[in-house]
Amino acid sequence: MEFFQRFAIPHPSPAIYASMVAIALVSIAIVVGLTYFKKWGYLWREWLTTVDHKKIGIMYLLSAILMLFRGGADAIMMRAQLATPEAKLLDAQHYNEIFTTHGVVMIIFMAMPFIFAFMNLLVPLQIGARDVAFPRLNALSFWLFFFGAMLFNISFVVGGSPDAGWTSYFPLAGNDFSTSVGTNYYMIAIQISGIGSLMTGINMITTILKMRAPGMTLMKMPMFTWSAFIANVIIVFAFPVLTVALLMGTTDRLFGTNFFTTGNGGMDMLWANFFWVWGHPEVYILILPAFGLYSEIISTFSGRNLYGYKSMVASMVLISLLSFLVWTHHFFTMGQGALTNSIFSVTTMAIAVPTGVKIFNWLFTMWKGKIRFTVPMLYSIGFIPLFTIGGVTGVMLAMSAADYQYHNTMFLVAHFHNAIIPGVVFAMLAGLTYYWPKFFGFMLNEKIGKSTFWLLSIGFVLAFFPMYITGLDGQARRIYTYSESTGFGPLNMVSFVGAALMAIGFITIVWNIYYSFKNSPRNIGSDPWDARSLEWATHTPVPVYNFARMPQISSSETFWDSKKKGHQLFKGEYEEIHMPNNSGVPFVMSAIFFVAGFSFVFALWVPAVIALIGIFICMGLRSFEQDHGYHIHVKEIEETEEFLGGAK
Amino acid sequence: MKIDHTQPLEYSTDQNQLNILGFWVFLGAEIMLFATLFTAYFTLAGRTGTGPTPAEIFEITPVLIETFVLLTSSFTIGLGIHAMRLGRKNAMLTFFGITLLLGLGFLGVEIYEFMHYYHVGATYQTSAFTAALMTTLGTHGAHVTLGLFWGTFIIIQVIKRGLTPQNANKAFIFSLYWHFLDVVWIFIFSFIYLKGMM
Numbered sequence: 001m002e003f004f005q006r007f008a009i010p011h012p013s014p015a016i017y018a019s020m021v022a023i024a025l026v027s028i029a030i031v032v033g034l035t036y037f038k039k040w041g042y043l044w045r046e047w048l049t050t051v052d053h054k055k056i057g058i059m060y061l062l063s064a065i066l067m068l069f070r071g072g073a074d075a076i077m078m079r080a081q082l083a084t085p086e087a088k089l090l091d092a093q094h095y096n097e098i099f100t101t102h103g104v105v106m107i108i109f110m111a112m113p114f115i116f117a118f119m120n121l122l123v124p125l126q127i128g129a130r131d132v133a134f135p136r137l138n139a140l141s142f143w144l145f146f147f148g149a150m151l152f153n154i155s156f157v158v159g160g161s162p163d164a165g166w167t168s169y170f171p172l173a174g175n176d177f178s179t180s181v182g183t184n185y186y187m188i189a190i191q192i193s194g195i196g197s198l199m200t201g202i203n204m205i206t207t208i209l210k211m212r213a214p215g216m217t218l219m220k221m222p223m224f225t226w227s228a229f230i231a232n233v234i235i236v237f238a239f240p241v242l243t244v245a246l247l248m249g250t251t252d253r254l255f256g257t258n259f260f261t262t263g264n265g266g267m268d269m270l271w272a273n274f275f276w277v278w279g280h281p282e283v284y285i286l287i288l289p290a291f292g293l294y295s296e297i298i299s300t301f302s303g304r305n306l307y308g309y310k311s312m313v314a315s316m317v318l319i320s321l322l323s324f325l326v327w328t329h330h331f332f333t334m335g336q337g338a339l340t341n342s343i344f345s346v347t348t349m350a351i352a353v354p355t356g357v358k359i360f361n362w363l364f365t366m367w368k369g370k371i372r373f374t375v376p377m378l379y380s381i382g383f384i385p386l387f388t389i390g391g392v393t394g395v396m397l398a399m400s401a402a403d404y405q406y407h408n409t410m411f412l413v414a415h416f417h418n419a420i421i422p423g424v425v426f427a428m429l430a431g432l433t434y435y436w437p438k439f440f441g442f443m444l445n446e447k448i449g450k451s452t453f454w455l456l457s458i459g460f461v462l463a464f465f466p467m468y469i470t471g472l473d474g475q476a477r478r479i480y481t482y483s484e485s486t487g488f489g490p491l492n493m494v495s496f497v498g499a500a501l502m503a504i505g506f507i508t509i510v511w512n513i514y515y516s517f518k519n520s521p522r523n524i525g526s527d528p529w530d531a532r533s534l535e536w537a538t539h540t541p542v543p544v545y546n547f548a549r550m551p552q553i554s555s556s557e558t559f560w561d562s563k564k565k566g567h568q569l570f571k572g573e574y575e576e577i578h579m580p581n582n583s584g585v586p587f588v589m590s591a592i593f594f595v596a597g598f599s600f601v602f603a604l605w606v607p608a609v610i611a612l613i614g615i616f617i618c619m620g621l622r623s624f625e626q627d628h629g630y631h632i633h634v635k636e637i638e639e640t641e642e643f644l645g646g647a648k
Numbered sequence: 649m650k651i652d653h654t655q656p657l658e659y660s661t662d663q664n665q666l667n668i669l670g671f672w673v674f675l676g677a678e679i680m681l682f683a684t685l686f687t688a689y690f691t692l693a694g695r696t697g698t699g700p701t702p703a704e705i706f707e708i709t710p711v712l713i714e715t716f717v718l719l720t721s722s723f724t725i726g727l728g729i730h731a732m733r734l735g736r737k738n739a740m741l742t743f744f745g746i747t748l749l750l751g752l753g754f755l756g757v758e759i760y761e762f763m764h765y766y767h768v769g770a771t772y773q774t775s776a777f778t779a780a781l782m783t784t785l786g787t788h789g790a791h792v793t794l795g796l797f798w799g800t801f802i803i804i805q806v807i808k809r810g811l812t813p814q815n816a817n818k819a820f821i822f823s824l825y826w827h828f829l830d831v832v833w834i835f836i837f838s839f840i841y842l843k844g845m846m
Contacts, residue, residue, distance in 0.1 A: 206670040240681035257779035265695030265776035
């Protein structure tokens with residue numbers, strides 16, 4: 001009995017027991033459903049073992065949407081608790097756990113897989129490649145992310161959620177103040193999915209540098225590919241810092257080392273520095289691909305080529321450099337002194353310059369364009385003013401002297417949601433709507449899509465703008481309640497209404513997918529939006545080999561040129577195509593990672609060691625394996641092309 | 649699979665070229681990993697709490713042995729790759745074998761060194777300094793250990809399957825890894841040991 005005691009929840013509540021039952025029921029339903037419909041073989045062959053970048057992208061997409069709802073449930077609980085003064089919905093401990101998991105889930109397990117989804121779906125198509133450079137490594141990246149996410153998500157029903165904030169500052173996150181295993185989950189789950197992210201970074205950089213179609217120089221790449229390239233460079237340089245920080249945090253908690261403790265020489269501020277040396281570039285890892293998506297969408301629906309291509313690239317390069325030079329602005333009040341704070345104030349404000357350049361480029365792209373107000377374009381147009389407000393309040397926060405007033409208040413919460421929701425979330429939803437037909441073969445309903453946009457935009461403004469005011473008035477973040485005499489009540493109620501509208505908005509997305517699946521026509525062709533870049537040049541649905549013949553590139557908008565200026569995109573005869581084989585090893589190896597991670601969380605050393613040995617055996621087997629892939633023959637290509645509606 | 653005979657064997661296929669570039673990018677990430685560890689070490693080296701200081705526990709003899717052994721192994725793997733380019737399989741295997749034996753020797757001395765620290769009262773838990781020291785050395789040592797297995801696998805594959813483009817590619821990438829570990833050690837030797845003994 002004592003052995004099982006450790007898996008109990010330290011702060012149980014009816015909601016958590018209900019979740020346990022729900023998780024059990026859903027799991028049983030999935031197993032029974034798969035068995036009843038005899039889909040286990042299909043699942044294994046087509047999805048669990050796939051190395052196809054398009055299917056991996058779709059799995060990233062589904063996981064991200066799932067996690068969006070997990071994180072969103074946390075958000076609505078927080079807003080409900082704060083809607084009225086001295087509410088009793090959540091106690092302090094639950095509130096701590098919920099704002100912690102909300103942050104981690106939304107950044108690491110929602111936004112990251114969302115951008116990885118688009119990178120996987122789009123980058124090989126935009127550069128005219130068959131797949132990524134290392135398809136099997138790509139599958140491993142996904143499954144490491146997936147099992148990392150699952151490990152993190154079981155924390156609230158097995159052993160207790162982390163409760164030290166998504167930043168998990170020490171000494172709060174140390175053993176003295178975080179006594180449950182929750183923070184172990186934080187350290188290890190993020191570590192596992194972080195390894196996956198790093199591998200994606202390496203994979204994408206190699207793909208983009210070496211696998212572009214003939215004629216596509218770096219400065220002829222579509223803008224999303226440029227943004228993905230720079231984001232992945234940031235990933236490769238930022239994630240190892242997190243790896244080390246998490247390793248040290250893990251050994252502090254499990255082996256009693258003194259990196260971040262307050263005794264024996266430990267330095268708690270070292271964690272804060274490492275965390276944000278990764279954490280600030282992480283912000284740009286998320287926002288740059290979002291900028292890339294907006295660039296594609298705005299240019300398509302304005303009917304004009306992207307204004308200032310070179311300055312777009314230059315500004316992203318500059319942002320990527322500056323992103324590593326601003327981390328201290330996350331803790332101006334934590335004792336660096338005036339000189340350090342001033343330097344980091346200046347570097348922080350400097351980021352507004354290249355970002356401003358991009359904003360003007362998008363405006364000039366729309367200038368004199370024939371704008372089509374489709375759903376993706378609405379998100380993009382909504383993004384510009386809303387994101388600019390977030391940027392301006394960011395410059396306010398960058399002033400280190402003034403930051404003493406804003407620090408740790410709702411003002412900060414309003415600012416970063418104001419940057420991330422119109423910046424990243426809107427971009428992901430715009431991209432989802434824009435690219436949906438390419439990968440699923442039907443369009444999402446425009447009417448429902450527009451109501452989603454308005455619900456989310458109005459909900460967003462109502463939810464977060466009041467926080468600027470209560471924050472300046474002194475409402476602290478991460479505090480589970482407030483007294484009536486503070487006067488924060490009415491504005492927090494407005495926030496709750498906004499959050500509820502956003503929740504309805506997100507539900508309409510699911511409704512839209514269901515409705516469109518039932519009702520949308522399937523004969524939409526391969527280019528339903530009259531788009532400009534290469535990913536639209538191949539068939540819908542995209543054949544497994546992407547392009548039957550290598551496209552010949554002449555500009556950054558080759559596909560547009562081929563439609564309007566008579567550029568010949570595909571030349572020559574079909575040739576045999578070499579493709580990689582499927583493999584179950586990435587899935588199995590990541591599942592073993594999950595076992596290892598779980599054992600580390602609970603300090604169960606025997607299974608931990610066995611699982612680690614299992615991981616090394618998988619790596620050893622991979623070393624000895626000879627996998628030369630397979631070939632698609634010319635005849636088969638011809639048949640596929642004919643079946644998909646004519647040769648390309 | 650198209651083999652380009654104008655290139656050295658390890659670069660001769662498209663996938664081989666991708667593998668090498670990908671590994672260089674991975675080494676970039678590894679540089680950041682060790683840079684972070686060094687940052688932690690430099691920040692925490694003076695924070696010894698009630699435990700010993702660097703100068704009290706460092707011994708020059710084992711460190712010098714480790715340095716000479718590892719630097720020599722970097723030279724021998726260079727010879728191994730040179731032999732591979734000349735197509736001399738047996739010479740390559742011999743040099744790879746010597747490299748791994750030297751690596752094993754390095755690891756042996758490093759284990760002795762850790763035992764020495766334990767005996768003089770500097771354990772993993774003693775202070776921030778010992779934790780940073782042992783994590784930095786341990787991460788490097790873990791890389792060497794992994795390399796020993798990896799190198800052995802490559803030797804077995806070259807014996808069984810010969811000098812194919814795939815095997816040459818693996819051997820070349822392994823040599824990049826091994827040289828990288830050597831570069832990291834030069835930094836450890838200079839900025840952890842020598843600086844700590846001054």
